[in-house]
Amino acid sequence: MAAANELITADAIEATEFMDLSRKYRVTGVPKTIVNETIEIMGGLPEKTFVRAALDLPE
Amino acid sequence: MGLLSAQDEATLKEHLSVITMPVQLVLFTQAFGGSESGDVAKQILNEIASLNDKVTVVEKSFVLDTEDKAKYKIDKAPAIVILSDGIDTRMRMYGAPTGYEFVGLVEAIIVAGTGKIDLDPETMKWIQAVDKPTHIQVFSTPT
Numbered sequence: 001m002a003a004a005n006e007l008i009t010a011d012a013i014e015a016t017e018f019m020d021l022s023r024k025y026r027v028t029g030v031p032k033t034i035v036n037e038t039i040e041i042m043g044g045l046p047e048k049t050f051v052r053a054a055l056d057l058p059e
Numbered sequence: 060m061g062l063l064s065a066q067d068e069a070t071l072k073e074h075l076s077v078i079t080m081p082v083q084l085v086l087f088t089q090a091f092g093g094s095e096s097g098d099v100a101k102q103i104l105n106e107i108a109s110l111n112d113k114v115t116v117v118e119k120s121f122v123l124d125t126e127d128k129a130k131y132k133i134d135k136a137p138a139i140v141i142l143s144d145g146i147d148t149r150m151r152m153y154g155a156p157t158g159y160e161f162v163g164l165v166e167a168i169i170v171a172g173t174g175k176i177d178l179d180p181e182t183m184k185w186i187q188a189v190d191k192p193t194h195i196q197v198f199s200t201p202t
Contacts, residue, residue: 003148003170003171005189006149007190007192008192008193009195013153013196013197013199014096014154014156015200018135025196027198033197034198035193036193048181
């Protein structure tokens, strides 16, 4: 997504290495995706479902 | 001794053969007070780079290279910044890219090295319509 739009940045974070962040975002299972500090997506999802959730688009 | 088996190296080399543009992997590590994962990250990146002439590793100090740290907005290490022909792709990896995360790194390198994004056209439209800064953080583990 980051490569497709200059306004998007994407971080892949190793959860066990950065425990403070994992605690901050209550990462109890992976993958877990946080978007703009507010949207939380648990697990791996199909492409459209994930992008719709990440961008907070209506169904 | 490398981290990749000979067979894995051959497979990876084939995957990377589609790259047409230079890819720079800018690695920020902390020599003193940092974790061992910085050394692991360095080894992995160097092994990848050894398999394709277009992939290079640029090492930076998380402590000393403050200008680059600010330029790429790096706040933790080890960190990998992926550049496509010198241009920031805005893709970052934090921690050593082992296990499943290695796959993500290779995919990111291929995107940076080809400029091709393998997404559904409708999904691409949604992404390209984003008009505000959007920060995505994906937490994962190697296994």
